[in-house]
Each structure stands twice: as structure tokens, then as C-alpha cells.
Amino acid sequence: MLAQRKELLIKKIQDMSELDFTKKILMPLFTSLGYAVNYNGGASERGKDLICKKDGEFGSVELTVVQVKKTRPNAVASDSRSLSEIITQLQQASEENVPLISGIYQKPNKVYFITPFEIDVRALESRFAALAALSLKNVRVLDGPLIVDSLQRQLPHLADAICGDEFVIKSGALAGLSNSDLLSALNYANEKEISDFYCDLDFSVGRITSKLFFALNFAPRKIQQSITGIRWGSLCEKFRIFTKATGRELIEPSIADVEINFEKKWKLWESQENRELLRSIWVTVDEIENLLKFIIDEAGDIVETVFLLSSPNAVFSTKKIRDLSDDEYYRLSQLRLVRTSLEGQHANWFASTEINSEKILKIGEIITAAELHIEALRDDNVVLNAIAATRLTALLKNVVQLNDLFNRLEIAAASKVSEPTFDFTIDGSVVAGALIEYRKWVTEGADSLAVGGEQREKVRLYFLRCQEIFELVELVLSEKLFADAAGVDDTQKFAIVAAGQRIHLPLKDVFATGIHCAVYGEAGAGKSTTLHRYASSAASSDKADEITLWIPLTRILHRDESYDNDEISGISKLERAISKFFGGGAAIHENEVIPLIKSKKRAVFIFDGIDEVIRRSPWIILAIQEVCVKYNNCQVIVSARSTGSYPELRNFLGLTLLPFNDEQVSSFVNGWFKEDVEMGCDVVKHLAKVHSVAEIVRNPLLATVLCVLAENKVPLPSGELAMYEERMKLLLGHYDIHKKTRRLHSHHSLLETTARQIAFQLHIQNIRSVSVESLETFAIRGLDSVVPKISYEAIRKAVNELIDPCNILVPMTDEGAFGFGHLRYQEFLSAKELHNNRSIDILPLLTSSWWRPVIVLFCRLGGKVDFIINEVIGKEHTVDKYKDTLLAIIATRGKNEQRYLKGLISEHQRMDALNDNFRDLSDSSSDFDDIDSLGIDFDRRY
Structure with missing residues (x-):
């Protein structure tokens, strides 16, 4: 973005008139350098457009004159006479006395020839000996790039004003566009350009639905049904949606005939x-x-x-x-x-x-x-x-x-005439046939896109159709009658598929279609980095009537009490947060941000990190939906963890970032070590040899951790948790011992315990960063009972050492809030706290998608799965609301144990469903003929 800013500034000053360039740019610039500046332009200037004075040493006056020409001098200029005139004027300016206020005349100490265009001074001096000779008399040539560099350094607000409001907004949003937080959290001091090692990620269309879609097996059958009017309304609507989407009749007889037969029986019943x-x-x-x-x-x-x-x-x-x-x-x-x-x-x-x-x-x-x-x-x-x-x-x-x-x-x-029912037969082969046909269409389309070269409209139509298809797939899988008729095995709903249909088309091509998109991925999958790169690329290519906004939600919604006010609408809160984030500088006021956005013909809002703010700002998704409606011709792109459930985003095209394949991992590592090819080869060989590591280093986060550890000469670990442990050792000073240096005064065990307590407190409050004072409060609150007789001063010192020199706590906002950098590190330390402190009640955490990754890490650290499941069944007598977390936990176990535990969960879910159905029948006064389908033995029950 800095390069784009400089390029824009150069173009802007080149487009100015010579007078505007002199008065609006150069005069303020020399004033900022401490000069008293007088304009001397005109017919009698004699090479002195500006006369600049300031106090020198020992009461002297430092006199500088400036000649401004809006010309592009070069060494092969055909109009040599023009440049000769310039040199003559410069010589005059350097030799002629300039009158001072005191009445004394003085020759200039410095003479500048300034042009807004870029020139090669060395080439000019080699062509014109007189110009080279003038350089010995403190005569310098300053071109556009040099002036712009000085302008950005001395007068950033003026530079902003020249660039324009929309550029200021874009540059403000993209200023932190890097993986610096992650590298800082790894105590990595070197600069890394993302493009050196980042490679495009594959993705699948949809979320869990798409993964299941490509894994499902079918055993279709016909099912006869007799249902009451209460159930028919919603079910009939689903039949119509299916028929409209597929062009296939799902039931026999038709919906019209079923309703006619019902009406006949209804009249008899009502006689x-x-x-x-x-x-x-x-x-x-x-x-x-x-x-x-x-x-x-x-x-x-x-x-x-x-x-x-x-x-x-x-x-x-x-x-x-x-x-x-x-x-x-x-x-x-x-x-x-x-x-x-x-x-x-x-x-x-x-x-x-x-x-x-x-x-x-x-x-x-x-x-x-x-x-x-x-x-x-x-x-x-x-x-x-x-x-x-x-x-x-x-x-x-x-x-x-x-x-x-x-x-x-x-x-x-x-x-008597019994209460009438809607009687029909659902044909499962119609359901299965439609899904199999759609699956083939999606696969062939994905393969076609992977080849590349498709026009944007064709890409757009493909993904719009995918969106429709996966909505239908979700309808089928969520309606038990459809799934049973299609013969979808219940256990398949719990299948954990490594990846759906991979699409190799760059995500920027999908975003460019203008479709509202929701980007999902696991921790460290590269969601933010992917959106970073797209935002940077899109912002740089926006036309005058377009604007692309990168909006990190954790930063714009940081600790403002007004966002908790229920009397203020969600869209108003969001607009206020956006205004405060982008405005407030000299170039653009807060009140001008939203009108500027609305004035654009096309606006792209990129909201990053919904999962990180939704607990403390539950209004955020509805507010984002209102953005889709309120702003004409806008596109909204959001990102969130795959573990969250966001039904409100159903109309967004879901895109799930898939794990790296072997080729992408190698590309990442080799890009990281482009300056040390040998080390890069060693890391790739380690991955090829140690399959347990290769299996988990499948995302940018873990690949970064591995590369940093390798660069610090740390023996490469054997798993994700081991990598986080090695990272903690690296940052807590274990490796300083080998370097024979000592930077820490707190014991490493106290530092680790303090980090765990802070991480746990942050996670409890559904936040990622707080002030240093709050960090100290969290640590004191947690350590009081854990480490007896420890002084508050020792705790405060530990907190500050976690910031520096450990860099475990890193700056997260411009307001001085600190956190753990990547959310995964906070989750890991929270899981460690659960593992170390068994007095914490885990049960209330199991229903939260925010806590689900922590619970999974806790189980992988050695936490028992059995006691969690027994707690759920023993205390709650239902598993449905805990299902997602329980299945994620089960995935951490061996295959045989997984099969047993999934069966156990499935059986309890079936019993929950029976109880729910029985309650629904009782509450809605529905016909007890439906009880036959529940399979309950009432004689035994009573």
C-alpha cells in the first residue's frame, strides 16, 4: 500500500500546475523543515521561485533558494537549449546575492532545482558537465519521488489530503496488512513479505454440507406416510422447494391430489x-x-x-x-x-x-x-x-x-369418522437421483474451473448455482423424512471428511463475481491472510467510483460501551465503529466516512473474524445483513471459524478453506527460506520423513510455527501440540540458556502459569485483548489461589516480561491492548489451564462454539473423553445441544473408539428425538395415530 500511495502522490503532483505545486506542496514542505518561506516567482525571479531562510549557527542565516520547473529533463533531451537555460538560471541563483531583512545581501547556502517528474540525476550530470560542476556549489536536483518521500515523512496529513478521502480510508484499513502479529507472537524479528511464501489455498463450496454431500451413500426406498395438518404445512413447502429446484415430483399422488383427498375426508369429519x-x-x-x-x-x-x-x-x-x-x-x-x-x-x-x-x-x-x-x-x-x-x-x-x-x-x-390425515408415498429414488446428478454437475464444474481461463460471468453463474444446490442438500439432510427415503445412513451425518470437492480456482476470482461470500476455515487455515491479499489487490485496482474496505472486527469493536446499548440498532453501531476506525484524522472526519462510502457506485465490505466478536456483540451478523440491504450495489465478504454456527448467513456463498496439500506445504516452506535454500530443503525432508508432523502441518499457522522453530535451530517437533509447547519454550527463555544469555527475571514456570491464567480469563470473557492493567488484574485474580504467598509485584513483573522480552503477549490494537497474537495460542493456553485445573466445570462450556476448539485441544492433551460424555448424559439426559462439541471431541480418539462413541451419541440423539416428537404431539394436540411411527412400547413403559 505504501508503494501505491507514493505512486498516487507522484501522479497527483505531476497533474498540478507549477504554481499549485510550488504554493501547495513546496512552501508547506520547506516550512515544516524550519524555514521562513517567501514566494518569489514571476517574470523577474531569476531562478528563485522560493526564498527560504532559517537561523544558522552562531547567529548566521542559512539561505536556500528554490527553482521550480514542471519539466522532465533527461540526458537525451532533444531540447538541450531548454535544459541549458535551466542550468544558466541555477548558476545565476547560486551566484547572485539575495537581500535579507537586515539590509545585508547574502549568497545562497543551497540551491534546489525541483521538478515533480522522476529524473536520473547521474545521467544528466554525465551529459551536462555544467550541471555536475554546480553540484559542488551545493546545487541539488530534487525530483518527484524525493519530494514525495519527504512529504510523507514531514507532512503525512497533507499527503493524505492530496491522495483523497477514499485512498486514506483504504490505506488506513490496509496499514496493518501483514502477518506481523503472528511473527511477533513467535518472537520473530526479521521482516517477511507474505507473497514470498504464501500460496493460494484450495477451497470447497459450502461448509459441512458440502463435505457430507461428496461422502454420502444412498439406499433409496419408498415410504408411506399419514400426517396431520400441523406437520403438512411445513413439509408441503419443502416438497414444493424440492420440485421447483429439481423439476421432479417427490411424492405420489401429487400435492394437489393429496390435498383434495384430505378435503373430502375433512368434510365428513366436520359433518x-x-x-x-x-x-x-x-x-x-x-x-x-x-x-x-x-x-x-x-x-x-x-x-x-x-x-x-x-x-x-x-x-x-x-x-x-x-x-x-x-x-x-x-x-x-x-x-x-x-x-x-x-x-x-x-x-x-x-x-x-x-x-x-x-x-x-x-x-x-x-x-x-x-x-x-x-x-x-x-x-x-x-x-x-x-x-x-x-x-x-x-x-x-x-x-x-x-x-x-x-x-x-x-x-x-x-x-365415527377419524380426524383426516394427509396420505402420500415419498419416493427416495427421486431424492437420491437428484443429489447424485447435482454431485456430478458440481464436480465437473469444479474440474472445469481448475483449468482456468473462464470468464467472470461463467464463474459467477457456477457459484450461484452451487449455492442453490447446497441449500437443497441442506434441506434434504435436515429433514428426516427426505434422508430416510433417500437411504442416507444416520452415521454418515457424523462422518468427518478431510475435504470436500477441491477447487483450485483462486479465491479472488470467486470474490470478483460480486456474490456475498462467507469464508470458513479451522484455526490457522489462512482466512485473514486470504482476505488480506484480496483486499490489498482489490483496493489498488478500484476505479474512482469503487471502494474496497478491509474491516477487522476485533479492532473496530474494541471495548466501546456504546456497542452494548440495546437501544441502538445493530447497523448504527456498525456504522459508528467503521467511521471511528477509518476517520478521525486530518484528511477525513468521522462524519464523512459513511457518506463517502454511500456515494460510491460499488462498495466491497470485508468483515474479518465474526467468530471472535459474536459472543460480546451478538448483533453483528444482523447488522452485516442490513449492510447488504442498505448499501446499493455492495458486496459483503465475511470470515469465521468453521466451528461456529451462523444460520443467518445462509444466503451467503459458503467457501471453506481446505488444508494444504503436499505441494502447497513445500511451496510455503521454500518461499519462507528463499534466502536459505538448504534449510528449506531440510524442513521439507523432515516432513517427508516424519509423517506425524506432515499430517498436521496443513495450514499457514502451523507451517509458520515450524519454519520459525527451524530458523531458531530448534529440533523439529512431532505434532501440533508439541509445536506449541516448543514455541512456549522458545519464548520463555529455554533457548536463551544455550545462547548463554539471560533476559528474564521471573521463573519460567511462573511465566507459563501467568500466561495460562490470562488466556483463560480472556476466553471466559470472549475477548482477545485488553489493556496491560487488565492483564495484571486477570493474572492476580487467577494466581491468588494457584500460587500461594506470591506478591502482586512479582505477578506484575511476570505480565510485563510476557510482553517484553518474551513477546508471548503482543500489541493487538492501536489503543495499546495486548493479547496472544493468534487466537489459536489463546485457545491452547486455555486448554492447558483446563488440563491443569480440574476444578473447572467443563459442562457449561460444551454448548459454546467459541469454547469448542479449546475443549478439543484439552482432550488431545490427555483429557478423558468418557467423563465428559458421562457428565452430559448423567446430568442433562440429552445430547442434542452438545452434539457438535461431542463429535469434535470424538474425532480426537482412535478409530475403534470413535466408532463406539459415535454410535453411543447417535443412539442418545435418537432417544432425544423420540422424546421431542412425543412432546410436540402432546403440545400440539396432534393425532395419536402418529405414535405408531415412534416405535414406543407403552405397555412396557407404564
Whole structure:
């Protein structure tokens, strides 16, 4: 961006008139150098356009004269006479006295010939000996590049004003465009140009959906369904979406015929005759419910009375009956349990507001059980004695009456018209066939794009179509009926696929289509660097009516309390943050930023790091969506971790950065070590030899860590965690010992513990950086109980040494906030804290996508997986809301253990779904005919 800025400034001053160049550029510039400047241009200037004076040493005056010519002198100029005139004027300027205010005349100490154009001074001096001779008299030629360099150094605000508002905005956004944070976090002092070692990343279309899409196997079948009106509405809409997208009818008969058949049955069900019949059924059910409850309660009371009067402590001794034998006591206890069971079944089955065959059958079973219970009481009349004889006789008459009522209910129920359902058959071969065809189309299109040379519009149409296809794939996989019909194996939903269909087309070509894009990737996948490079390239090629804005969310939303105000809309908060980030300088005021953006014909907003701010700024995604609507002809590109769930971004084209392949890793390493080819070869050979390292060094972050460790002569480690451990050793002074130097006063164990505490506190608060004072507070809070009797002064010293010389904590914002550089380092240290401090309750963290990478690292550090799963099942009795984290954890285990644990999770998810379906049926008063599909054995259950 600096080179672009210089180039723009040179062009701007070349386009100025000679007078404007002199007065608007050179006069302020010489003034900034301490001169009192007088304009002396005109017909009688005699080679002195500017006369510049300032106090010299010992009361002298340093006099400088400037001749300005908007000409392009060169050594082969055809108009040599013109240059001869310039040399003559310079000679005059150097020899003639200049009057001072004191009345004294003085020859100039320096003479400058200045032109806004670039010239080769040496070539000119070799061609014109007189010019070379003048250089001995302190006569210098200053061209455009030299003036611009001085202008940027002395008067940056003036340089900004010359460049224009939009360039100031772009340069402000791209000023930190490098991997300096990462290199600083590695204590790497050398300069590295990203283009030296960065290579384009492959990507896949979509996120998890695309990965599953290319891994799915199908076993299609036809499924008959009868569903109620409540379910039909949403399902019918999905049928229509599928048919519109594929041109294929999914169900038989057609949707129109299904609804016609339903209407016919609905009219019969709603007829006056059927309504009267249903009313009479409900009256009968109420009578049965009340009489059955009386029989159960009365039977229970008989048993309880016998227990009371047979007790040795019976209060009414005159009524006390004989003591019960052990066998009699046992039999009565069993009768008591039967009564409790009957009471429970009665409460469950009469609570429903629907009458169907299942309920009627169950009522009949409860009546039969109640009758058997009364007969059992009668058979035990010897135990009950005469106390219950009269009451049992009455109860038997009630049972006869109950059976009569039930017979009436069965007859009426057989005559009623049941509530109508939507009946259809879904053809799974239609679903599977469409997905297989789409998969082929996506694959062939990706292969075609990889060849290159496609026009932008063709690329755009391909990705728009991909977006439509993956929306349909998500619809199919999220709707159980579709997935079951297509024969998608449930366990495939938990498959962890290394990569989807790889597309080798540079991402800049996708971004150039103007489609809203969401770039996903794991930690260190290169999301920010990829967007950095695109922002820099796009900004430099923008036309006058275009603007590309790189917007790092963690920086623009840094600790402003007004962003927590719910009364302010999300878009207002975002616009205010953007204005503060880009404005505030002399060139452009905050209030001018948004109007400037809106004035452009095309604006590209690149929002980096949604996952890093969404917890403390949950309004951010909706605000970004409003940007898409509010700004005409804008394009929005966002980045986020793959572990997050962002349903609001469903309309964005999802692009997942894929891991490096072997060729890309080698390219990265060789680019890094272009000045030391031998070391680069050694690293590549190490990767070829140690497969465990080669398998994990698949992204820019780990490749950078490996290269830095190699450059520091550290033995190359054998895994990701080992690499982070080696990095910590490198920064905490372990390798200073070998260099026989000592820069640290705090013990390395205290420094590491302090770093863990700070990282954990930052992660708890969903932030990445805070002030030094807050870092000290975090450390004191965490270390108070961990390291007894440690002084606050020692903790503060440790925090400051983590900043310098360790460079574990590095500057993260212009306001002086510090953090760990890359989020992955904060996650690693947080995981270490979980591993070291087992008193931390992990369960509340499992539902958070922000904490998911930490939990995974914790498990890879040796944390037990079993106890986490047992905690979820034991305390929560459901796994669905923990599913994503549990599956990520399971992926860290061996294949056999993975297979077992995935099955366990899948089974618990199935049970969760059954419970949810049962609750939905109860809550929505839906027809109990649907219960058959749940496969619940109610006899066993009750």
C-alpha cells in the first residue's frame, strides 16, 4: 500500500500546475523543515521561485533558494537549449546575492532545482558537465519521488489530503496488512513479505454440507406416510422447494391430489352427524374417567384401611383386627403397588385431548386391569375380613357399569369418522437421483474451473448455482423424512471428511463475481491472510467510483460501551465503529466516512473474524445483513471459524478453506527460506520423513510455527501440540540458556502459569485483548489461589516480561491492548489451564462454539473423553445441544473408539428425538395415530 500511495502522490503532483505545486506542496514542505518561506516567482525571479531562510549557527542565516520547473529533463533531451537555460538560471541563483531583512545581501547556502517528474540525476550530470560542476556549489536536483518521500515523512496529513478521502480510508484499513502479529507472537524479528511464501489455498463450496454431500451413500426406498395438518404445512413447502429446484415430483399422488383427498375426508369429519357422535364419545370418556378413578381410589382405600387397622399401634383398639402374617402383608403390598400403577396409567392416558384407536385400546386395558385388581381383592377376602365385604360388593357393581360404558364407547368409536390425515408415498429414488446428478454437475464444474481461463460471468453463474444446490442438500439432510427415503445412513451425518470437492480456482476470482461470500476455515487455515491479499489487490485496482474496505472486527469493536446499548440498532453501531476506525484524522472526519462510502457506485465490505466478536456483540451478523440491504450495489465478504454456527448467513456463498496439500506445504516452506535454500530443503525432508508432523502441518499457522522453530535451530517437533509447547519454550527463555544469555527475571514456570491464567480469563470473557492493567488484574485474580504467598509485584513483573522480552503477549490494537497474537495460542493456553485445573466445570462450556476448539485441544492433551460424555448424559439426559462439541471431541480418539462413541451419541440423539416428537404431539394436540411411527412400547413403559 505504501508503494501505491507514493505512486498516487507522484501522479497527483505531476497533474498540478507549477504554481499549485510550488504554493501547495513546496512552501508547506520547506516550512515544516524550519524555514521562513517567501514566494518569489514571476517574470523577474531569476531562478528563485522560493526564498527560504532559517537561523544558522552562531547567529548566521542559512539561505536556500528554490527553482521550480514542471519539466522532465533527461540526458537525451532533444531540447538541450531548454535544459541549458535551466542550468544558466541555477548558476545565476547560486551566484547572485539575495537581500535579507537586515539590509545585508547574502549568497545562497543551497540551491534546489525541483521538478515533480522522476529524473536520473547521474545521467544528466554525465551529459551536462555544467550541471555536475554546480553540484559542488551545493546545487541539488530534487525530483518527484524525493519530494514525495519527504512529504510523507514531514507532512503525512497533507499527503493524505492530496491522495483523497477514499485512498486514506483504504490505506488506513490496509496499514496493518501483514502477518506481523503472528511473527511477533513467535518472537520473530526479521521482516517477511507474505507473497514470498504464501500460496493460494484450495477451497470447497459450502461448509459441512458440502463435505457430507461428496461422502454420502444412498439406499433409496419408498415410504408411506399419514400426517396431520400441523406437520403438512411445513413439509408441503419443502416438497414444493424440492420440485421447483429439481423439476421432479417427490411424492405420489401429487400435492394437489393429496390435498383434495384430505378435503373430502375433512368434510365428513366436520359433518353435523360426526360432531354429535364425537361429542357423545367425549361424554362417555368423561364418565369412564370419573368412574374408573373412583374404583381405583376406593380399592386403594380398602387396602390402606386394612394396613391401618392391622398395625400394632392402631389407635382404635376396638376396631383393630388380627395381625397379618408375612405372606398376607406381602400380598397386600403387591395390591398397593398395582393400585399405584393403575393410578399412573389413568393420569397419563386421560390427560390427552385426542380420541383414537390407540387411546381406546389403552382405556380398555386399564379397565381390565382394574377389574382384575378388584377380583384380586375379593380373593384376598380372608385377609380383608368383613371390613371390606360391603365395599367390595359395591365396587363389583361399579365394574359392571364401567364395562357397559366401555362397550358403548367402542360402538360409537367404530362409527365415527377419524380426524383426516394427509396420505402420500415419498419416493427416495427421486431424492437420491437428484443429489447424485447435482454431485456430478458440481464436480465437473469444479474440474472445469481448475483449468482456468473462464470468464467472470461463467464463474459467477457456477457459484450461484452451487449455492442453490447446497441449500437443497441442506434441506434434504435436515429433514428426516427426505434422508430416510433417500437411504442416507444416520452415521454418515457424523462422518468427518478431510475435504470436500477441491477447487483450485483462486479465491479472488470467486470474490470478483460480486456474490456475498462467507469464508470458513479451522484455526490457522489462512482466512485473514486470504482476505488480506484480496483486499490489498482489490483496493489498488478500484476505479474512482469503487471502494474496497478491509474491516477487522476485533479492532473496530474494541471495548466501546456504546456497542452494548440495546437501544441502538445493530447497523448504527456498525456504522459508528467503521467511521471511528477509518476517520478521525486530518484528511477525513468521522462524519464523512459513511457518506463517502454511500456515494460510491460499488462498495466491497470485508468483515474479518465474526467468530471472535459474536459472543460480546451478538448483533453483528444482523447488522452485516442490513449492510447488504442498505448499501446499493455492495458486496459483503465475511470470515469465521468453521466451528461456529451462523444460520443467518445462509444466503451467503459458503467457501471453506481446505488444508494444504503436499505441494502447497513445500511451496510455503521454500518461499519462507528463499534466502536459505538448504534449510528449506531440510524442513521439507523432515516432513517427508516424519509423517506425524506432515499430517498436521496443513495450514499457514502451523507451517509458520515450524519454519520459525527451524530458523531458531530448534529440533523439529512431532505434532501440533508439541509445536506449541516448543514455541512456549522458545519464548520463555529455554533457548536463551544455550545462547548463554539471560533476559528474564521471573521463573519460567511462573511465566507459563501467568500466561495460562490470562488466556483463560480472556476466553471466559470472549475477548482477545485488553489493556496491560487488565492483564495484571486477570493474572492476580487467577494466581491468588494457584500460587500461594506470591506478591502482586512479582505477578506484575511476570505480565510485563510476557510482553517484553518474551513477546508471548503482543500489541493487538492501536489503543495499546495486548493479547496472544493468534487466537489459536489463546485457545491452547486455555486448554492447558483446563488440563491443569480440574476444578473447572467443563459442562457449561460444551454448548459454546467459541469454547469448542479449546475443549478439543484439552482432550488431545490427555483429557478423558468418557467423563465428559458421562457428565452430559448423567446430568442433562440429552445430547442434542452438545452434539457438535461431542463429535469434535470424538474425532480426537482412535478409530475403534470413535466408532463406539459415535454410535453411543447417535443412539442418545435418537432417544432425544423420540422424546421431542412425543412432546410436540402432546403440545400440539396432534393425532395419536402418529405414535405408531415412534416405535414406543407403552405397555412396557407404564
